[in-house]
Amino acid sequence: MRRATLLAVALVLAVLGTTAPPATADDDTPQLRRQGRWLVDEQGRVVIVHGFNLVWKLDPYVPPATAEGFTAADAEWLARYGFNGARLGTLWAGITPSAPGLGDPSYRAGWQRVMDLLSARGIWMQLDMHQDQWHETYGGEGVPDWALHRPAVLSLLPPLNLPFPIGYWTPENSLVFDDFWANRHRGVDDWAAAWKVAAGWWRDQPHLMGYDLVNEPWMGLEWLSCLTTGCKGSYTKELQPAYEKVTRAIRQVDPDNVVWWEPQQLAAGQKVPTYLEPMAGEQQLGYSWHNYCQDVFLESQGLPFGNVENCWDFSQERTTTALAQAARIDAAPLMSEWGATDNVRAVEIDAAVADRNLMGWTHWAYKQWQDPTTADDAQGMFADDTDFASVKQDKLKVLVRTYAQATAGTPLAMSFDAATGAFSYRYRSNAITAPTEVFVSPLHYPHGYDVTVTGGQWQPGSGGRIEVRPDVPGQEVAVRITAR
Numbered sequence: 001m002r003r004a005t006l007l008a009v010a011l012v013l014a015v016l017g018t019t020a021p022p023a024t025a026d027d028d029t030p031q032l033r034r035q036g037r038w039l040v041d042e043q044g045r046v047v048i049v050h051g052f053n054l055v056w057k058l059d060p061y062v063p064p065a066t067a068e069g070f071t072a073a074d075a076e077w078l079a080r081y082g083f084n085g086a087r088l089g090t091l092w093a094g095i096t097p098s099a100p101g102l103g104d105p106s107y108r109a110g111w112q113r114v115m116d117l118l119s120a121r122g123i124w125m126q127l128d129m130h131q132d133q134w135h136e137t138y139g140g141e142g143v144p145d146w147a148l149h150r151p152a153v154l155s156l157l158p159p160l161n162l163p164f165p166i167g168y169w170t171p172e173n174s175l176v177f178d179d180f181w182a183n184r185h186r187g188v189d190d191w192a193a194a195w196k197v198a199a200g201w202w203r204d205q206p207h208l209m210g211y212d213l214v215n216e217p218w219m220g221l222e223w224l225s226c227l228t229t230g231c232k233g234s235y236t237k238e239l240q241p242a243y244e245k246v247t248r249a250i251r252q253v254d255p256d257n258v259v260w261w262e263p264q265q266l267a268a269g270q271k272v273p274t275y276l277e278p279m280a281g282e283q284q285l286g287y288s289w290h291n292y293c294q295d296v297f298l299e300s301q302g303l304p305f306g307n308v309e310n311c312w313d314f315s316q317e318r319t320t321t322a323l324a325q326a327a328r329i330d331a332a333p334l335m336s337e338w339g340a341t342d343n344v345r346a347v348e349i350d351a352a353v354a355d356r357n358l359m360g361w362t363h364w365a366y367k368q369w370q371d372p373t374t375a376d377d378a379q380g381m382f383a384d385d386t387d388f389a390s391v392k393q394d395k396l397k398v399l400v401r402t403y404a405q406a407t408a409g410t411p412l413a414m415s416f417d418a419a420t421g422a423f424s425y426r427y428r429s430n431a432i433t434a435p436t437e438v439f440v441s442p443l444h445y446p447h448g449y450d451v452t453v454t455g456g457q458w459q460p461g462s463g464g465r466i467e468v469r470p471d472v473p474g475q476e477v478a479v480r481i482t483a484r
Contacts, residue, residue: 032124032209034258034284034332037323038411039209039360043434045406047124048414049209049360050399051085052078052381053337054114055130056369057141061094062110063369067386070114074366077388079121081400082439082464086123087212087336087362088114089130092194093144100146100186101193108201119207122463126260126288126336126362127198128212129191132373133167134176140167140373142215149185151175164373168218168265178220181238188242192249203254210258212288212336213246216265226264230272234264244279258332260286263325268292268337271317274325287326290337291318296346297375308345315353323357335361342378348398348418355403358411363399402441402481405465408432412476421445423481429456429474435467438479447484454478 032039038046054070056063063069078086094107118125131142137150139161150159154172167173180187195211202208219226219234226234247259259282263274268290279285293314295306319335326333338350338361347363354361365371368380381399383390401416402423409429416423421444427436440449442464451458453468455477461467470477 029204030119030122030206031257033256034286034330037326037332039258039286039332039334041406043406043408044432045408045434045436046411047084047360047406048358048404048411049085049124049334049362050401050403050405051083051087051123051362052366053087053089053128053362053364054366055087055089055128057089057091057130057132057372058370059093060107060110061089061091061141062107063114065113068367068369070117072117073388075117075121075123078118078123078366079463080442081396082403082405082441084123084405084439085126085209085360085362086118086366087126087128090127090198091142092129092131092147092191093142095129095198096190096194097144098146100190101197103197103201115202115205115207119205122207124207124209125205126209126212126334127202128215128336129195129198130215132164132215133173134218137161138167138170138173138176139163147185147187147190149176149179149187151179165375168223171221174218174220174223177218181220181234181242183242188245191242192246195246196249196253199250199254199257203257208257210260210284210286211250212260212262212286213243214262216268216290216337217262219264223266226266226272227270228272230267230274231264232273232275235275235277239264240275240277243276247279247282247285256284258284258286260288260334260336261329261331262288262290262336267321268318269294269297271314271321274321276325276329278329283330285329285331287322287329287331287333288336289318289322289325289333291315291335291350292338292340293346293350296341296343299341299343301375308343308349311346311349312353315350316357319353319357319359322359333359335359337362337364340364340374340379341376342392342395344394344398347395351398351401351418352416355401355414355416358414397443400441400443401439402444403439404436404479405439406434406437408434408436409470409477418444421449421481421483423479425479427477429470429472429477431473435461435469436477436479437461437465437467438481439463439465440481445483450482450484452480452482
């Protein structure tokens, strides 16, 4: 945690950093907006995101400019392999570390360095106020020290600091979350104030795709009903009012960018319904959902009860539920967490189901980054975070895909075979003059590839892409790419 001796300096700098107006964005600044179920770019094209989570969970909660952390070489690596999205762990503990609503300019600068590297390569960014088990006191991370309020009686005893995710099930951790949702100690108000600071900093950030309000919200002592029935009452009484309060706070400084809501945490791994409702007057919502097949989780815990092939059904059911929830609240869906494993078959299944449903995603995770809250330590793309040569080739070949990054029209169907490189895509074109852009995997066509377009024409583009235009705007266009 930040040292008390820095507090005076931080207060002065924070006032300057919080009140300084951000750079004004031009009308053509690249940012994503919701249009129907889709995310669209500044030219009106539908964008499908393939990317990674970048969440540094250790103080100071931002990746360093080192080989282990994140440098220009990392941004180049992502762009080279066609990853056009990143979910960035902008933690509450980093944004307002010393007092409610008082932003830390050094934290802003730390993430700005990373954002500039990503934006320069056209990589879209979702800002994620990440938390796991609330705070380091409980073996997690997320909230500032000043926002930790231990229950009165239990505070007389040493806290239980248990490994993730077991720490969630301790009575004290659940009580802390219950106090938060009830806005005791002004917890929700202070959370909203932190988001207001962050939105003020980054509302005009190029390649922003909005604000993910909280990672995997834990609903407290009613967790068992969340596990079995989806805990509708928790949405109605706690999650929905809190989300609306924070969204209103963001709208005071940023009326335009997408605000992403997540379901209660256990909906990521159980076939339970979700109960978010529309917010009156709000047109720019996103639905940020997670997909963790329980069979893979059992495997990660060394339990011999899982069968990865069950994940076909699980992943499709969770995707169907997510699409329905997003439609109910007029939101664009994004599978913002999934994977977290070196089981290549599991990764292949989830990626294929995402393609089938035209679902964008950010995989967990880019690098391991000494993750203190993980159920499976085989998560990153590298055996050694400092060495690109240590990349896990089998997993890379499943995640690097030929796919439609930007579509001048409405996507209809997409598929990719990671074994053969066979790709097919259909969309209904429109009058947008910008081309449809398809990223072509650099890993799947060692002898080159052939492109067939029905209803349009194609030409080579930049950055490993091809550009497709319709013969007649409004007609259906089909694209096929096969290995030679």
